[in-house]
Amino acid sequence: MPPASTAPQYTPPDGEWGWVVVFGAFISIGFSYAFPKAITVFFKEIQEIFHTSYSEIAWISSIMLAVMYAGGPMSSVLVNKYGSRPVMIAGGILCSFGMIVSSFCNSVLELYICIGVVGGLGLAFNLQPALTMIGFPVPWDLSQLWSAAQFLSVHLLEEKKIEEEKQKALKNADSKEAEPLTNNENGEPANRDNKALDDPSERETNI
Numbered sequence: 001m002p003p004a005s006t007a008p009q010y011t012p013p014d015g016e017w018g019w020v021v022v023f024g025a026f027i028s029i030g031f032s033y034a035f036p037k038a039i040t041v042f043f044k045e046i047q048e049i050f051h052t053s054y055s056e057i058a059w060i061s062s063i064m065l066a067v068m069y070a071g072g073p074m075s076s077v078l079v080n081k082y083g084s085r086p087v088m089i090a091g092g093i094l095c096s097f098g099m100i101v102s103s104f105c106n107s108v109l110e111l112y113i114c115i116g117v118v119g120g121l122g123l124a125f126n127l128q129p130a131l132t133m134i135g136f137p138v139p140w141d142l143s144q145l146w147s148a149a150q151f152l153s154v155h156l157l158e159e160k161k162i163e164e165e166k167q168k169a170l171k172n173a174d175s176k177e178a179e180p181l182t183n184n185e186n187g188e189p190a191n192r193d194n195k196a197l198d199d200p201s202e203r204e205t206n207i
Contacts (some may be wrong), residue, residue, distance in 0.1 A: 025130040028088065032068065032127040035095070035119065036061040052108050060108070063116030064123070071124025076132070084129035091125025094118055 039061045046057050078087045098118030105111050 022134055025134045028126045028130040032123045032130070035123060036064045036068070039064075039115070046108075046111075050108050050111075056108050060111050060115050063112055064120040067117055067120030068123040068127060071121050072128050075124050075128035078125070079129050079132060084133045087125050088129050091122045091129075093122070094125065095122030098122060 039057075043054065043057055046052065046060075047054065075087060075091075095118075098114045101118070102111055102114040105114055
């Protein structure tokens with residue numbers, strides 16, 4: 001039997017540079033989720049400048065989130081065709097352009113377009129590739145995945161069966177401790193006769 005090899009079977013293609021990619025993806029994902037929430041900081045200022053209600057201002061972040069998640073299929077198609085790096089660069093340019101132009105807006109409708117649509121599309125081009133590029137490619141085929149799934153399911157079923165047997169044994173032990181010991185026809189406890197024999201007064205009465 002050949003000795004077990006301790007060398008890794010699969011070498012990451014990016015090496016140590018992969019950690020730089022993970023850090024960049026972390027920054028991109030953080031900004032993608034932070035931008036829609038950061039608009040709430042300017043709620044009061046936007047309301048005073050544009051004389052609008054809170055519900056109208058809330059549509060800015062709502063449109064931004066909707067476009068960000070709805071642009072996922074478009075982003076994935078572009079990533080498959082051009083790669084993650086060009087798509088993320090385009091997303092960063094779109095998001096920056098939308099934020100800069102929004103500073104010149106004169107109405108809430110213009111904010112809907114600049115921040116909600118343009119900024120949301122830029123975040124879509126940043127979020128989806130960032131989530132995709134940090135996925136670790138597993139060099140398994142379908143048969144190996146199926147075998148791993150079967151092993152995991154059998155292992156979980158065995159653990160569940162052992163746990164059920166333990167619970168059943170504990171219940172049986174508790175029920176046995178709760179039942180009193182009897183040794184006569186009336187079903188009186190057995191230790192009562194022993195007490196009667198040990199008590200001198202009871203012994204004289206019996207005699």
